[in-house]
Amino acid sequence: MPKVLDQSYEELIKKAQILFWKQGYKGTTVQDLAEHLDISTSVIYNKYSKETLFMDSINYYITTCSDPFLSQLRESTTGMAGLHEFFNGLITALETKMFPRSCLMVNTVVEMRTENAEIVNLYDKYFDSLITSYGIVIDKAIASGEIKHADKRDEYAEFLLGVIFGISMIFKASGSEACKLYVKEQLSFIE
Amino acid sequence: MRYKEFNRNSVLEKCIPLFWATGFRACAISDIVEETGVNRFSLYEEFDNKEGILYAALELYKERYAQANFDVLKKEGTPHEILFQFFNSFLNGKQQDGCFIMHVGTELADNDSKVQTFLKTYMDEIEQLFVQLLEKDSETKADSAFYARNLIGLFCTSVSFCLIHPTEKRERHIKNGIQVILNKKLNHA
Numbered sequence: 001m002p003k004v005l006d007q008s009y010e011e012l013i014k015k016a017q018i019l020f021w022k023q024g025y026k027g028t029t030v031q032d033l034a035e036h037l038d039i040s041t042s043v044i045y046n047k048y049s050k051e052t053l054f055m056d057s058i059n060y061y062i063t064t065c066s067d068p069f070l071s072q073l074r075e076s077t078t079g080m081a082g083l084h085e086f087f088n089g090l091i092t093a094l095e096t097k098m099f100p101r102s103c104l105m106v107n108t109v110v111e112m113r114t115e116n117a118e119i120v121n122l123y124d125k126y127f128d129s130l131i132t133s134y135g136i137v138i139d140k141a142i143a144s145g146e147i148k149h150a151d152k153r154d155e156y157a158e159f160l161l162g163v164i165f166g167i168s169m170i171f172k173a174s175g176s177e178a179c180k181l182y183v184k185e186q187l188s189f190i191e
Numbered sequence: 192m193r194y195k196e197f198n199r200n201s202v203l204e205k206c207i208p209l210f211w212a213t214g215f216r217a218c219a220i221s222d223i224v225e226e227t228g229v230n231r232f233s234l235y236e237e238f239d240n241k242e243g244i245l246y247a248a249l250e251l252y253k254e255r256y257a258q259a260n261f262d263v264l265k266k267e268g269t270p271h272e273i274l275f276q277f278f279n280s281f282l283n284g285k286q287q288d289g290c291f292i293m294h295v296g297t298e299l300a301d302n303d304s305k306v307q308t309f310l311k312t313y314m315d316e317i318e319q320l321f322v323q324l325l326e327k328d329s330e331t332k333a334d335s336a337f338y339a340r341n342l343i344g345l346f347c348t349s350v351s352f353c354l355i356h357p358t359e360k361r362e363r364h365i366k367n368g369i370q371v372i373l374n375k376k377l378n379h380a
Contacts, residue, residue, distance in 0.1 A: 023216055024214055024216060024217070024298060026213060026214040026216070026217035027214050027215075027216030027217045027298075029217075101301050102297075102301055106297065106351060106352070107297055107298070109351055109352050109354065109355055110289070110293070110294055110297040110298075110350075110351050110354070111214060111294075111297070111298065113287075113288070113289070113354045113355060114354070114355055120355050123352070123355050124355075127352070152371075155367055155370070155371060156371065158363075158364060158367050159367060159368055159371040161348075161352075161364070162344060162345060162347075162348035162352075162364070162368055163344065165344075165347050165348040165351045165352050166343070166344030166345070166347045166348060168297075168347070168351075169293065169296070169297070169310075169314075169347035169351070170314075170343070170344065170347065172296060172297070172300040172301060172307065172310065173296065173300065173307065173310045173311040173314050174311055174314075181340075182340070182341070182344060185337065185340065185341055186341060186344060188375075189341070189371050189372060189375050190371070
């Protein structure tokens, strides 16, 4: 569970998150953080550490960015339409530059891979919550008859896990129209 | 011909793992000097700037490493088998797991139009190879472009989040993805 942040620390993490999002973990120096957060490097070394600020930035992303999206998806009563809305919502967020840069979670996993056990652990949990959420929506779509193959529920949930990674890369390479087509077609495989 | 004290490609060969492990932004020119043993003036003379080294490294990676993986797609076999081998070729290579071009693309394509173009060309090329593979099979022939577009998504996945998973889990995800995509007609019959 992400720790409860007090007001000032939360402000700090909000700022740190934007910097990590733009520059990545390795591309952000303690000096960059100090300037951006308007605190001294020694405070970072002694009180927080770059790694803690990073982990809390990711946790903050999950709590404030990803979880609300996912709970909305889980609570959706419309099955397939809920999935379309969810993925297209991500594209809109990329288009409108609601995010400082494309998905923080995707960028981080490519940058850090298995180098940091804590991050791997965090990702495992994140993927589990994605799969669970997809499973819940798939069940609804099966119940309403939108998905015919009830026996393929788990295969489909696993398949959907890949979609956000596709969206992120396809958006970078080819832009939002290609992304929208991709979402529409990917969902056609389970409908 | 200008006399060069260093071999261009062997410099780039050292820069690929360096950029890959450290990240391009985090990599200072002094790191490149240390890694390659070539002084910064010679590096700048040959490549103009740090970005120039990166662009040349991307080209070399594509020619030397990605190309070998592309050849898998030209082999004989069912699309299921060949695609599985292709995705895996990026995960069991001589270098670290994943794809250098997709790695650099993830870090820089948002802000660097040359990297963005390179990434797009690269992904389009893979998509074309998928089309050629799928056209050879009677089951997938008619909708080869459709399947190919969607298999690109699976490629993105296999070189991004699959990297944190152990082999067994990666392979399961890739197999599952190929099946869901290529069995569309079967599932919708």
